[in-house]
Amino acid sequence: MRRRNRQACRSIVIALVATALLAVPGTPAQALAELVIIAHADVPVGELEQSDLERIYLGKTSRWPDGTRIMPAMLKAGDTQEEFVEDYLDRPLHRFATYWRQMVFTGKGVPPRSFVSETTLVDFVTATPGALGFVTSRTEAAGVKVLRIDD
Amino acid sequence: MLVIRRLLLPILLATTVLAVPATAGELGESLDLRGFVSQGYLNTTGNEYLIPRSLEGTAELFEAGIALTASPRDGLRVGMQFLARDFGDQGNGTVALDWAYLDFRWYDQLGLRAGKVKLPFGLYNEQRDLDILRTGVFLPQSVYPEYLRDFALAYEGLGAYGNLVSGAGSLDYHVFGGTLNVPDAGAGYWKDNFEQGAVTNQPAIARQVEAERGLTPGSATATFANIVDPTITFPWIAGGALVWEPPLNGLRLGASLLTGRFLYEAEARYDVDIAPDMAGDPLGYASHTWTVNEDANMNHLTVLSAEFTWRDLLLATEYYDERIADSTPAGWYALADWRAHDRWALALTWSAYWHDRHNRDGSDFRTVGLPEYYGWQKVLTGAVRCDLNENWLLKVEYHFIDGVAQARLDSWQEEFAQPAARHWGMLTARTTVYF
Numbered sequence: 240m241r242r243r244n245r246q247a248c249r250s251i252v253i254a255l256v257a258t259a260l261l262a263v264p265g266t267p268a269q270a271l272a273e274l275v276i277i278a279h280a281d282v283p284v285g286e287l288e289q290s291d292l293e294r295i296y297l298g299k300t301s302r303w304p305d306g307t308r309i310m311p312a313m314l315k316a317g318d319t320q321e322e323f324v325e326d327y328l329d330r331p332l333h334r335f336a337t338y339w340r341q342m343v344f345t346g347k348g349v350p351p352r353s354f355v356s357e358t359t360l361v362d363f364v365t366a367t368p369g370a371l372g373f374v375t376s377r378t379e380a381a382g383v384k385v386l387r388i389d390d
Numbered sequence: 391m392l393v394i395r396r397l398l399l400p401i402l403l404a405t406t407v408l409a410v411p412a413t414a415g416e417l418g419e420s421l422d423l424r425g426f427v428s429q430g431y432l433n434t435t436g437n438e439y440l441i442p443r444s445l446e447g448t449a450e451l452f453e454a455g456i457a458l459t460a461s462p463r464d465g466l467r468v469g470m471q472f473l474a475r476d477f478g479d480q481g482n483g484t485v486a487l488d489w490a491y492l493d494f495r496w497y498d499q500l501g502l503r504a505g506k507v508k509l510p511f512g513l514y515n516e517q518r519d520l521d522i523l524r525t526g527v528f529l530p531q532s533v534y535p536e537y538l539r540d541f542a543l544a545y546e547g548l549g550a551y552g553n554l555v556s557g558a559g560s561l562d563y564h565v566f567g568g569t570l571n572v573p574d575a576g577a578g579y580w581k582d583n584f585e586q587g588a589v590t591n592q593p594a595i596a597r598q599v600e601a602e603r604g605l606t607p608g609s610a611t612a613t614f615a616n617i618v619d620p621t622i623t624f625p626w627i628a629g630g631a632l633v634w635e636p637p638l639n640g641l642r643l644g645a646s647l648l649t650g651r652f653l654y655e656a657e658a659r660y661d662v663d664i665a666p667d668m669a670g671d672p673l674g675y676a677s678h679t680w681t682v683n684e685d686a687n688m689n690h691l692t693v694l695s696a697e698f699t700w701r702d703l704l705l706a707t708e709y710y711d712e713r714i715a716d717s718t719p720a721g722w723y724a725l726a727d728w729r730a731h732d733r734w735a736l737a738l739t740w741s742a743y744w745h746d747r748h749n750r751d752g753s754d755f756r757t758v759g760l761p762e763y764y765g766w767q768k769v770l771t772g773a774v775r776c777d778l779n780e781n782w783l784l785k786v787e788y789h790f791i792d793g794v795a796q797a798r799l800d801s802w803q804e805e806f807a808q809p810a811a812r813h814w815g816m817l818t819a820r821t822t823v824y825f
Contacts (some may be wrong), residue, residue, distance in 0.1 A: 294555070294560070298496055299562075300499065302497070308464055329699060330699070333729060333732075334699065340520070340523055341517050341520065343424050344426075344457050344471070344522075345422060345489075345517060346467075346469030346471065346489060347462060347508075347509070348459075348467075349422045349467075
């Protein structure tokens with residue numbers, strides 16, 4: 240009898256945990272997809288360090304090694320954007336936004352171009368020499384170079 | 391420098407216009423237009439501070455700005471901001487060119503800026519009029535006094551800047567030379583200082599009139615009437631700022647220097663009453679003009695800075711040290727800023743300012759008969775910011791203040807007669823809409 244009760248308890252706990260996991264808000268399939276860093280096909284590098292990526296998106300590094308101007312691109316909003324800023328630029332999204340507000344209002348820079356969808360971002364990167372961007376792995380990104388990012 | 395100033399705007403506009411036909415498509419994509427409108431309220435207890443009539447509460451705290459940046463050619467950027475500002479008796483809503491410059495960046499390691507350029511001084515001087523970037527209404531006044539905003543906002547001249555990367559981290563530098571432009575030397579801090587000196591000087595003026603006319607000592611009384619044609623010019627200034635980001639993520643260390651020279655010229659007019667029965671002077675009344683012509687060296691203004699950010703927490707501290715002629719004030723602050731929620735942020739600041747860094751206990755004031763707290767101003771500030779949405783914010787902050795080294799004081803005679811309150815406060819609130 241005691242054993243049956245214990246089994247029943249375990250079943251309830253498993254059911255509760257499973258329900259909780261399934262019910263966790265804000266974990267859509269999109270956020271679980273891996274981020275991919277993409278660049279225009281002619282960009283003269285195959286990999287970047289995370290610190291390079293950070294400096295590019297903060298406007299401190301502006302040219303590829305061959306002198307081409309780097310054209311960083313972002314998404315306007317969404318989980319992918321937030322994940323990129325938090326994981327690759329190592330700061331909360333609000334700090335990144337504040338940084339660029341400061342640069343703009345002091346005339347020291349123009350923020351990365353931003354796009355409403357990953358598809359339009361890919362189109363921009365495909366068509367623009369020196370362009371750099373990011374998308375989730377499930378987004379079709381033919382015609383661009385995928386860059387490896389080292390920590 | 392006046393020639394540079396007159397030519398600045400036409401050169402910037404001409405450069406932009408000339409660049410447009412060649413790159414019209416790109417220009418459309420590289421134009422950036424931003425703006426903000428901000429209205430505040432300020433109320434002090436005990437003493438006047440920052441704005442005349444602050445004791446009664448004042449809404450003369452308004453700013454509206456529009457900033458345009460364009461990148462017409464690779465490496466070239468043109469930017470300008472127009473700002474309308476009302477800060478007590480300063481600005482009064484007049485639209486002025488806040489900053490405007492050409493920026494050519496050859497390499498990441500070297501770029502040049504020419505025009506009216508935001509002055510890099512401390513970590514936050516360039517953003518002092520951008521309250522959307524911080525939690526508090528004001529930056530800590532011990533290092534960034536609001537009453538010197540016109541003086542410290544931007545230099546007019548040429549600067550070189552860049553970013554150097556090595557195994558020791560990243561180093562941003564900006565060196566510059568040129569001049570400063572105080573648009574109205576008859577308002578704000580300059581007016582207050584001059585008037586305080588002029589009123590304090592009333593007895594000396596009366597004695598001078600008596601001596602000139604051969605009158606009986608004590609027969610004349612001088613009363614300050616007004617300032618005529620005040621001007622402040624900076625024949626030259628130079629300086630630089632370094633910001634080093636060592637390999638410890640989130641840490642920034644900075645050092646800034648500003649040096650130069652300034653000329654202050656003005657005339658103070660006095661009404662002089664003469665007692666006829668004592669002096670035998672048939673007029674009984676005279677006017678007297680005191681001409682001030684001060685040529686002072688700005689030996690140095692320096693700031694040492696440290697900032698550390700970790701996730702939603704920002705910690706910062708800066709030390710300010712100045713020597714202008716015989717004046718040697720200093721100040722520092724420590725700030726903790728926490729983004730508690732997507733919409734809410736809190737900040738707590740401890741700030742201290744000394745009239746004379748060699749006399750931090752105020753004993754020099756005690757020696758002449760004033761309370762020692764005239765020598766310092768120590769402030770604990772708590773601030774709350776709420777972002778109502780992505781384009782609209784509201785903030786409130788309160789300052790608990792000990793000492794009056796930065797307060798708006800009366801003439802020294804009046805201060806001796808009735809010293810300012812030692813413990814006082816300031817409540818300020820602000821709302822800003824921006825895009």
